[in-house]
Amino acid sequence: xxxxxxxxxxxxxxxxxxxxxxxxxxxxxxxxxxxxxxxxxxxxxxxxxxxxxxxxxxxxxxxxxxxxxxxxxxxxxxxxxxxxxxxxxxxxxxxxxxxxxxxxxxxxxxxxxxx
Amino acid sequence: xxxxxxxxxxxxxxxxxxxxxxxxxxxxxxxxxxxxxxxxxxxxxxxxxxxxxxxxxxxxxxxxxxxxxxxxxxxxxxxxxxxxxxxxxxxxxxxxxxxxxxxxxxxxxx
Numbered sequence: 001x002x003x004x005x006x007x008x009x010x011x012x013x014x015x016x017x018x019x020x021x022x023x024x025x026x027x028x029x030x031x032x033x034x035x036x037x038x039x040x041x042x043x044x045x046x047x048x049x050x051x052x053x054x055x056x057x058x059x060x061x062x063x064x065x066x067x068x069x070x071x072x073x074x075x076x077x078x079x080x081x082x083x084x085x086x087x088x089x090x091x092x093x094x095x096x097x098x099x100x101x102x103x104x105x106x107x108x109x110x111x112x113x114x115x
Numbered sequence: 116x117x118x119x120x121x122x123x124x125x126x127x128x129x130x131x132x133x134x135x136x137x138x139x140x141x142x143x144x145x146x147x148x149x150x151x152x153x154x155x156x157x158x159x160x161x162x163x164x165x166x167x168x169x170x171x172x173x174x175x176x177x178x179x180x181x182x183x184x185x186x187x188x189x190x191x192x193x194x195x196x197x198x199x200x201x202x203x204x205x206x207x208x209x210x211x212x213x214x215x216x217x218x219x220x221x222x223x224x225x
């Protein structure tokens with residue numbers, strides 16, 4: 001089915017471990033984004049990518065790494081997880097319209113708990 | 116510092132009421148303002164506004180942007196229980212970044 005899918009949906013891990021969250025979209029959208037959503041903060045941008053092999057930092061990039069070797073995939077890696085990274089993570093994609101970005105389409109989120 | 120502020124934080128109304136949700140922003144190099152509805156999972160897109168004073172409508176929902184005063188409102192008329200959700204406002208800049216508010220939680224009581 002067309003759309004944007006995230007995996008896993010739920011993940012529990014321990015501090016210090018490396019964990020990778022996957023994001024795959026089938027629309028061939030140029031832009032992809034990673035957000036975290038925490039109570040009292042709303043959605044905050046971690047990293048985004050305008051095209052394959054192009055990535056940029058958002059508001060809260062520390063402790064995260066991204067890559068985009070293919071247009072359809074945008075994995076997010078926590079190299080050494082900390083409790084403060086417990087959150088719900090959303091991936092989103094959008095097309096680059098004529099006058100700027102088109103609206104973002106979001107995946108269903110990954111709920112990550114770090115013990 | 117770029118920021119988006121939504122008010123009220125939460126709202127409880129009865130079916131049939133009309134509600135107005137507010138979004139004010141201070142974002143450098145503004146490009147667009149977007150409204151999303153978030154139920155249990157992913158936010159879903161409602162409106163994108165780029166021009167001041169032009170109302171966007173979709174059924175019972177409408178939104179307008181004031182670029183001079185740096186705010187937008189989202190109106191929902193004749194509310195239904197299915198409108199219960201968190202409504203998110205996001206502002207995009209010319210650098211292709213989006214800043215989100217913390218959302219307004221709307222509960223519609225039958």
